[in-house]
Structure formats: structure tokens, C-alpha cells
Amino acid sequence: MDEMDTNCESVQRPKWGVDRLLESLVGQQVRVAARAFCPLRWNGQPMPRWIPADSLILPDESIPDALSVYFEGRLESFVRRIGVVEVTLAAPAGEPRSPDGIVPFRGRSAVIVAGPARVELAFPFVVERLPADASNYWRDLRGPRAQLEFAW
Numbered sequence: 330m331d332e333m334d335t336n337c338e339s340v341q342r343p344k345w346g347v348d349r350l351l352e353s354l355v356g357q358q359v360r361v362a363a364r365a366f367c368p369l370r371w372n373g374q375p376m377p378r379w380i381p382a383d384s385l386i387l388p389d390e391s392i393p394d395a396l397s398v399y400f401e402g403r404l405e406s407f408v409r410r411i412g413v414v415e416v417t418l419a420a421p422a423g424e425p426r427s428p429d430g431i432v433p434f435r436g437r438s439a440v441i442v443a444g445p446a447r448v449e450l451a452f453p454f455v456v457e458r459l460p461a462d463a464s465n466y467w468r469d470l471r472g473p474r475a476q477l478e479f480a481w
Contacts, residue, residue, distance in 0.1 A: 347454045351407040362455035363398045369445040393440045402444025418444030
């Protein structure tokens, strides 16, 4: 092994904020903003090609066009390369269930889809833990920033 190989092995990529956030959320129910996605096959392996999120075909056979697309599910793993973050989401566990379509989302319309899927995050990276309680889940979708509300 030459000196160049030794030096390359010891180089560590610095952690970004998104790395720390995703590490803390592995195994949790999350919502992520998608740039592209790969559906997962029955055996958990992703399909061979990425599909742009704005080309997703919705249940009513429309496409999101300019709407933001979010995927929800249990965060299984993630990979970050320079400028690209990919996450693997399992199907959401328990209640509440994702709406799978166009919904009012914090004052705008957006598309929310349930995993399983492999998702390339849209920049800026949006990753958030889902509220566990069904009523908080729906309030979080409708309110401008319901996760930050204080009950007085």
C-alpha cells in the first residue's frame, strides 16, 4: 500500500446538520421533501431508476407539477454524498395514515405520499418527525407551523 492510499483512507467527511438530524431520527416516523424517488419492490430493493417527484402519478391520474412533494414513513437509513441526500423509508407504522395525494399543507397545497420508497431529498433539505397523535398530525398539516404551537 502506498502513502497515497493510506492518506485517502484516513480522510473523514465532516458531518452536516442534516447528517446529525437523520442519525437522530433513524427508526422514527418522518416526513421528507422529495426531489426524486424510487419505489421499493416487495423484497425491499429499490426500482432501477429515479423518478422526478414532479412526475409522480397521483391516484386521480394527475401529476404534482409545481406542488411540493413529501414522502412519509419510518426512516430506515440514509446516505449523503456531496450535495445529495437519499433516505430509505419503510411504510408508515400505525396511525395516522398519510393522505396519499394533494392536501392543504401549511397554507399551500402539497402532495403527501406514504412510503415505502427511496427518496432523494429536495434542497433545502426538509426532514421532520411526524406527530404521533392523529389529531396533532392533521393539525400539523393544516397549521402554518403547528409543531411550534404552544397550548395556553
